[in-house]
Amino acid sequence: xxxxxxxxxxxxxxxxxxxxxxxxxxxxxxxxxxxxxxxxxxxxxxxxxxxxxxxxxxxxxxxxxxxxxxxxxxxxxxxxxxxxxxxxxxxxxxxxxxxxxxxxxxxxxxxxxxxxxxxxxxxxxxxxxxxxxxxxxxxxxxxxxxxxxxxxxxxxxxxxxxxxxxxxxxxxxxxxxxxxxxxxxxxxxxxxxxxxxxxxxxxxxxxxxxxxxxxxxxxxxxxxxxxxxxxxxxxxxxxxxxxxxxxxxxxxxxxxxxxxxxxxxxxxxxxxxxxxxxxxxxxxxxxxxxxxxxxxxxxxxxxxxxxxxxxxxxxxxxxxxxxxxxxxxxxxxxxxxxxxxxxxxxxxxxxxxxxxxxxxxxxxxxxxxxxxxxxxxxxxxxxxxxxxxxxxxxxxxxxxxxxxxxxxxxxxxxxxxxxxxxxxxxxxxxxxxxxxxxxxxxxxxxxxxxxxxxxxxxxxxxxxxxxxxxxxxxxxxxxxxxxxxxxxxxxxxxxxxxxxxxxxxxxxxxxxxxxxxxxxxxxxxxxxxxxxxxxxxxxxxxxxx
Amino acid sequence: xxxxxxxxxxxxxxxxxxxxxxxxxxxxxxxxxxxxxxxxxxxxxxxxxxxxxxxxxxxxxxxxxxxxxxxxxxxxxxxxxxxxxxxxxxxxxxxxxxxxxxxxxxxxxxxxxxxxxxxxxxxxxxxxxxxxxxxxxxxxxxxxxxxxxxxxxxxxxxxxxxxxxxxxxxxxxxxxxxxxxxxxxxxxxxxxxxxxxxxxxxxxxxxxxxxxxxxxxxxxxxxxxxxxxxxxxxxxxxxxxxxxxxxxxxxxxxxxxxxxxxxxxxxxxxxxxxxxxxxxxxxxxxxxxxxxxxxxxxxxxxxxxxxxxxxxxxxxxxxxxxxxxxxxxxxxxxxxxxxxxxxxxxxxxxxxxxxxxxxxxxxx
Ligand SMILES: Nc1ncnc2c1ncn2[C@@H]1O[C@H](COP(=O)(O)OP(=O)(O)OP(=O)(O)O)[C@@H](O)[C@H]1O
Ligand SMILES: [Mg+2]
Numbered sequence: 001x002x003x004x005x006x007x008x009x010x011x012x013x014x015x016x017x018x019x020x021x022x023x024x025x026x027x028x029x030x031x032x033x034x035x036x037x038x039x040x041x042x043x044x045x046x047x048x049x050x051x052x053x054x055x056x057x058x059x060x061x062x063x064x065x066x067x068x069x070x071x072x073x074x075x076x077x078x079x080x081x082x083x084x085x086x087x088x089x090x091x092x093x094x095x096x097x098x099x100x101x102x103x104x105x106x107x108x109x110x111x112x113x114x115x116x117x118x119x120x121x122x123x124x125x126x127x128x129x130x131x132x133x134x135x136x137x138x139x140x141x142x143x144x145x146x147x148x149x150x151x152x153x154x155x156x157x158x159x160x161x162x163x164x165x166x167x168x169x170x171x172x173x174x175x176x177x178x179x180x181x182x183x184x185x186x187x188x189x190x191x192x193x194x195x196x197x198x199x200x201x202x203x204x205x206x207x208x209x210x211x212x213x214x215x216x217x218x219x220x221x222x223x224x225x226x227x228x229x230x231x232x233x234x235x236x237x238x239x240x241x242x243x244x245x246x247x248x249x250x251x252x253x254x255x256x257x258x259x260x261x262x263x264x265x266x267x268x269x270x271x272x273x274x275x276x277x278x279x280x281x282x283x284x285x286x287x288x289x290x291x292x293x294x295x296x297x298x299x300x301x302x303x304x305x306x307x308x309x310x311x312x313x314x315x316x317x318x319x320x321x322x323x324x325x326x327x328x329x330x331x332x333x334x335x336x337x338x339x340x341x342x343x344x345x346x347x348x349x350x351x352x353x354x355x356x357x358x359x360x361x362x363x364x365x366x367x368x369x370x371x372x373x374x375x376x377x378x379x380x381x382x383x384x385x386x387x388x389x390x391x392x393x394x395x396x397x398x399x400x401x402x403x404x405x406x407x408x409x410x411x412x413x414x415x416x417x418x419x420x421x422x423x424x425x426x427x428x429x430x431x432x433x434x435x436x437x438x439x440x441x442x443x444x445x446x447x448x449x450x451x452x453x454x455x456x457x458x459x460x461x462x463x464x465x466x467x468x469x470x471x472x473x474x475x476x477x478x479x480x481x482x483x484x485x486x487x488x489x490x491x492x493x494x495x496x497x498x499x500x501x502x503x504x505x506x507x508x509x510x511x512x513x514x515x516x517x518x519x520x521x522x523x524x525x526x527x528x529x530x531x532x533x534x535x536x537x538x539x540x541x542x543x544x545x
Numbered sequence: 546x547x548x549x550x551x552x553x554x555x556x557x558x559x560x561x562x563x564x565x566x567x568x569x570x571x572x573x574x575x576x577x578x579x580x581x582x583x584x585x586x587x588x589x590x591x592x593x594x595x596x597x598x599x600x601x602x603x604x605x606x607x608x609x610x611x612x613x614x615x616x617x618x619x620x621x622x623x624x625x626x627x628x629x630x631x632x633x634x635x636x637x638x639x640x641x642x643x644x645x646x647x648x649x650x651x652x653x654x655x656x657x658x659x660x661x662x663x664x665x666x667x668x669x670x671x672x673x674x675x676x677x678x679x680x681x682x683x684x685x686x687x688x689x690x691x692x693x694x695x696x697x698x699x700x701x702x703x704x705x706x707x708x709x710x711x712x713x714x715x716x717x718x719x720x721x722x723x724x725x726x727x728x729x730x731x732x733x734x735x736x737x738x739x740x741x742x743x744x745x746x747x748x749x750x751x752x753x754x755x756x757x758x759x760x761x762x763x764x765x766x767x768x769x770x771x772x773x774x775x776x777x778x779x780x781x782x783x784x785x786x787x788x789x790x791x792x793x794x795x796x797x798x799x800x801x802x803x804x805x806x807x808x809x810x811x812x813x814x815x816x817x818x819x820x821x822x823x824x825x826x827x828x829x830x831x832x833x834x835x836x837x838x839x840x841x842x843x844x845x846x847x848x849x850x851x852x853x854x855x856x857x858x859x860x861x862x863x864x865x866x867x868x869x870x871x872x873x874x875x876x877x878x879x880x881x882x883x884x885x886x887x888x889x890x891x892x893x894x895x896x897x898x899x900x901x902x903x904x905x906x907x908x909x
Contacts (some may be wrong), residue, residue, distance in 0.1 A: 148640075404734045404824040438635035441602050445629045446649030446700055456648070 004152025008373045011418040023234040038235045050217040055138035055196045061139040066146030074154040078274040088144045093524040095140045095479035097204025098517035102299030133209045146191035153187020180303025193251040193398035201381035204481035237384040244379040260435035303514035322511035352424025382482025409493045415483040420473035431462040468534040511528035551736040553702035562608030566572045568594040570760040579734045585747040586757030592740040628702030634693040636681035643677035649700035667695040687718045702712045705737045713769045744784045781830045788831040816905040828906040833878040836901035841893035848895040853888045
C-alpha cells in the first residue's frame with residue numbers, strides 16, 4: 001500500500017504539484033505575477049480562446065452528429081444499422097494526428113478535393129486552414145465517443161420507464177424531451193466530457209496541421225525552444241489543468257444523475273422497424289457520414305503506398321518501399337512501441353487490480369487518497385504531465401540507473417502507465433464490484449488466505465475486465481503523442497507515434513510516416529476488436545468513460 | 546471417510562454492532578459435539594451476522610467465541626476450519642463442479658490422488674456423480690445447493706454452518722433436501738449450526754432450537770420445548786400457529802394457576818405458581834391442534850361455547866375458525882381422517898381443550 005502510494009505520488013502527484021508550484025513562485029516564494037502576465041499576452045489569450053473554442057466546437061459538432069446517430073441505432077431497426085454502428089468505431093482506430101495527415105492530403109490546400117474544385121470551378125475551399133482544420137479533424141475523430149456513450153445510456157434504460165410515460169399520455173417530442181433526454185443525459189455528458197478534455201489536450205493534431213495558436217502547442221513550444229526554466233510554459237500548463245478540471249466539474253452535475261440509468265432493468269427495449277422514406281433517409285445519412293469517416297483511412301493507406309503524391313488527385317507512382325523502410329531499415333519505432341506499450345499495460349493491469357482491490361475490499365486508511373490520485377490522470381493533459389516529469393526527473397541521476405530517468409526510455413513507460421492507469425483501475429473496479437464478496441469469503445472459509453484467495457478466485461474472475469482494460473491501455477499508449485513528443489530522450493528510443501511525427505516533418509518522409517500510420521491503425525484496430533470480444537458487452541462499451 | 550471428532554462451540558455474551566444497531570446482542574449458547582442446532586428467527590434478526598462472527602468474517606464487539614474451549618477471536622477465517630454454506634451458495638463461476646469441491650482440499654495440500662478420491666466420495670454422498678465437469682451456471686438450484694454442501698463437507702470441517710441453505714428451492718425440493726440433510730448430518734455426526742426462518746424446518750431437523758429476535762436469543766431448547774412451552778408471545782406466534790387471548794390470574798394452585806377469561810369461564814392451567822400472582826393480566830396460548838370441537842348440545846364441562854365461522858380443508862386436516870361469545874376468534878385444527886364429524890358454518894360448538902397443552906404467557 002505504501003509502495004503503491006509512493007509510486008502514484010512520484011508518477012502523478014509530484015509532477016503536477018511541481019508544475020503548479022513553478023507557475024506560482026519565483027525566487028522569493030509564492031507569487032501570482034506570472035499568472036497575471038499570462039492574461040496580458042495577446043498570443044496566450046488568443047491561444048486560450050482558441051483552445052476553448054476548439055473544445056466546445058468539437059463537442060458541439062460531435063453532438064450534432066453523434067446524438068442523432070445514437071438515437072437512430074438504439075431505437076430503430078433498419079438495414080444500414082450495422083454500417084452505422086461500425087462507423088461509430090472506425091474513426092477511433094486512427095490516431096488523430098495520423099488522421100490529420102490524411103485530411104491534409106485530401107482536403108488540404110493542395111489536396112485532392114481542392115484540386116478538383118480548382119479544375120472545375122477555379123476556386124478552392126480553405127478547409128484545413130488554422131482552427132477550422134483542427135476542429136474538423138477532431139470532430140470527425142471524436143464524435144464516436146459522444147455517440148457510443150449516449151447510445152449506451154439509451155440502451156441501458158428500462159423500457160418500462162418510457163412505457164409508463166406513454167401510458168400516462170406522453171408521446172412524441174414531449175416524451176423525448178421530458179423522459180428520454182434527461183435519462184440519457186449522464187451518458188451524453190460523459191461522452192462530451194472526454195471529448196472536450198481530449199481535444200484541448202491534443203498536441204499532435206495542431207502540430208501536424210502546423211497550427212500553434214492553442215495552449216498545448218504553446219506549452220510545447222515554450223519548453224522545447226525556450227527551455228525548462230521558462231515560467232510561461234508552466235503557466236500555460238496550469239491553465240490547461242484548470243480547463244480540464246472545470247470541464248470535469250461541469251459534467252459532474254449531469255453525471256450526478258447517473259444512478260437513473262443503473263436502476264433495475266426488466267428487458268431490452270424492442271427497436272422499432274424503420275421503413276420507407278425514413279429508411280431511405282437513414283441510408284443517405286450513413287453514406288454521407290461514411291465518406292468523411294473513412295477518408296483518413298483511405299488517405300493514409302494511399303499515402304503509404306505512394307512514392308510521389310504531390311499536387312495530384314491520386315499518387316502518381318506506387319511503391320512498397322515505405323514499408324521496407326519502416327519494417328527493416330528503421331524498425332526501432334515499431335519495436336519500441338510494442339515494448340513500451342506492453343510494459344505500461346502490464347504495469348497498469350497489476351496496479352489496476354491492486355488498487356481496485358484495496359478500494360473495494362481493503363480496510364487500510366488512505367483509500368480516498370488512493371482513489372483520487374489514481375483517477376487524476378484523466379484530468380491531466382499529457383503535455384502537463386510530460387513537463388512535470390521533465391521538471392521532477394531531469395538533471396539528477398536516478399538511483400540504480402547512473403543517469404537521469406528522463407535520459408532513458410523508462411520515462412516513456414512511466415508516462416504511459418500513469419496516463420492510462422484510470423482505464424484499468426476503472427475496469428478492475430467495475431469487475432470487482434460485480435463480484436459477490438461471498439465468493440471470496442467462501443474461499444477463505446475453505447482455508448485460502450487473502451493472497452491465495454486473490455489469485456485463485458478474485459483475479460481469475462476479474463481477468464476479462466482486467467485484460468480488456470489492459471488492451472485499451474496498450475493501444476492508447478501505442479499511439480500516444482502528447483507526452484511522447486516531449487519525453488523521447490533520443491530519436492532511436494522513439495516509438496511509432498514519434499516516428500510518424502519525425503517523418504512527417506519532411507516531404508520525403510511522408511511515405512514511411514504514412515506506412516507507420518497504417519501500422520498504428522492495424523494495431524489499434526486489432527486491439528479494439530480483441531478488447532471488444534473480451535469485454536463482451538454492448539458495442540463500443542470499452543470507449544465509455 | 547475418516548472422521549475427525551466434531552467440535553463444541555460456545556458463544557459467551559456475543560454482540561456485534563453496525564453503527565447504532567446491535568445486529569447481534571448478548572448471545573450466549575453452547576452447541577454440543579455432533580448436535581444439530583438451529584437458529585430460528587425472522588428476516589433481519591441477525592442470523593447471518595452470527596454465522597459470520599463464528600466463521601471469522603466479522604469480529605464481535607462484545608463477548609467471545611470458543612471452539613472446543615479455545616477462544617478463536619484472533620484466528621483468521623482461513624484457519625478456523627469452520628465450514629460455512631452460504632445463503633446464495635457462492636459457487637465460483639470460473640471453476641467446474643470438481644474444482645469447486647476440490648478447492649479446500651488443495652488449500653490443505655492434500656495429494657492429488659487423494660483429492661480425486663475424496664471429491665468423488667462427497668459428490669456421491671450428495672448424489673451428484675457425473676456432474677464433475679459442469680460449471681455452476683449449468684446446474685439447477687438444487688444441484689448448486691448440493692455442490693455448495695459438498696464443497697464444505699469435502700474438507701470435513703470441525704463445525705458446519707448452514708445459512709438458510711434451502712430457502713432458494715421450491716417447496717417439493719425443499720422437503721426432499723431437508724430429509725437428505727438430516728441423514729447426512731446424522732451419518733457424519735458433525736456439529737451443525739443451521740440458520741432458517743422456516744419454523745417447520747427448524748422443528749423437523751434440530752436437536753435444539755434457539756429463537757432469535759432483533760439480535761437476541763429469546764428462547765432455546767428442544768423443538769418440543771420451544772413449541773409447547775414458548776416463553777413469550779413472539780415465540781408462541783413465530784413457532785407454529787397460536788391462539789392467544791387475554792385472561793386474568795385468579796388463584797395460585799400447587800401445580801398451576803387458575804385463570805379467568807373475559808366471559809367468566811375459569812380454567813386451570815399448568816404454570817409455575819411462583820411466577821404469577823393473583824390479579825395479573827396474562828395471555829393464554831392454545832395450539833390449534835390441541836383443541837377439539839364438540840356439538841354444543843353434548844359437550845360438557847371445561848370448554849367455551851362458540852360458532853363455526855369458517856372451514857378450510859387442507860388435505861390432512863380441517864382448519865376451523867370459530868367465534869367465541871366475546872367476539873374473539875380461535876383457530877382449531879382437526880385431523881381429516883378421524884371419527885369426528887365435520888361441522889358447517891353457523892354450527893354451535895363447544896371448544897374442548899386439554900389443560901396440559903395450554904400455556905400462560907406474560908401480557909407483553
Ligand atoms: N455490513 C452491515 N452493515 C450494516 N448493517 C448490517 C450489515 N450486515 C447486516 N446488517 C444489519 O444487521 C441486521 C441483521 O442482519 P442479518 O443479515 O444478520 O439478518 P438475517 O437474520 O440473516 O436476515 P435474513 O433472514 O433476511 O437473511 C439487519 O438489520 C441488517 O440490516
Ligand atoms: Mg441471512
